[in-house]
Amino acid sequence: DAGVTQSPTHLIKTRGQQVTLRCSPKSGHDTVSWYQQALGQGPQFIFQYYEEEERQRGNFPDRFSGHQFPNYSSELNVNALLLGDSALYLCASSLPGLAKNIQYFGAGTRLSVL
Amino acid sequence: QKEVEQNSGPLSVPEGAIASLNCTYSDRGSQSFFWYRQYSGKSPELIMSIYSNGDKEDGRFTAQLNKASQYVSLLIRDSQPSDSATYLCAVNDGDYKLSFGAGTTVTVRA
Numbered sequence: 001d002a003g004v005t006q007s008p009t010h011l012i013k014t015r016g017q018q019v020t021l022r023c024s025p026k027s028g029h030d031t032v033s034w035y036q037q038a039l040g041q042g043p044q045f046i047f048q049y050y051e052e053e054e055r056q057r058g059n060f061p062d063r064f065s066g067h068q069f070p071n072y073s074s075e076l077n078v079n080a081l082l083l084g085d086s087a088l089y090l091c092a093s094s095l096p097g098l099a100k101n102i103q104y105f106g107a108g109t110r111l112s113v114l
Numbered sequence: 115q116k117e118v119e120q121n122s123g124p125l126s127v128p129e130g131a132i133a134s135l136n137c138t139y140s141d142r143g144s145q146s147f148f149w150y151r152q153y154s155g156k157s158p159e160l161i162m163s164i165y166s167n168g169d170k171e172d173g174r175f176t177a178q179l180n181k182a183s184q185y186v187s188l189l190i191r192d193s194q195p196s197d198s199a200t201y202l203c204a205v206n207d208g209d210y211k212l213s214f215g216a217g218t219t220v221t222v223r224a
Contacts, residue, residue: 042217104160
């Protein structure tokens, strides 16, 4: 049973560039959430996708956008990269509905902005 | 701003001892509570979930929830060097997202 998979593992970009990160959810899951984790901090919620729509968004600027495909996989796009965007980006998948549903995390994409 | 606060670390315990981790949350409407373990450079891994007041035990781990006091704790009994990691408290207040604390780093001394 495949878990949550993310690609790429590492990425180096320069300020002002754009980046796309990808996520495939755990088998049977149809909800995907994205989190940003800066060094030494807990993950911060970016947004969640369900039924190909953004269901909820955290306190992140519009430079952060996403998409969910019919097969439930998802992309996170970040435009006009800033040095402060350097972080571990985590994708989590879950079943829809109940707050009790557990979110399972992928291995993450480490983004470095120079 | 919904907040999750964890006791500051790092926490150093000898092998075989009990490690005690605490977490408080600000939103009284929170419904679900989770403890994730994160090894350095890795992603968070769920180790415990708790939804009702009281204790929940799973192997060497015990989670405790007190909604009236708005705190949740994690006890690690018979601590092993492999338990050395950062432990993240996460709270779901019903609107889908998880709110995380900053984490407590635990080091188990052999």
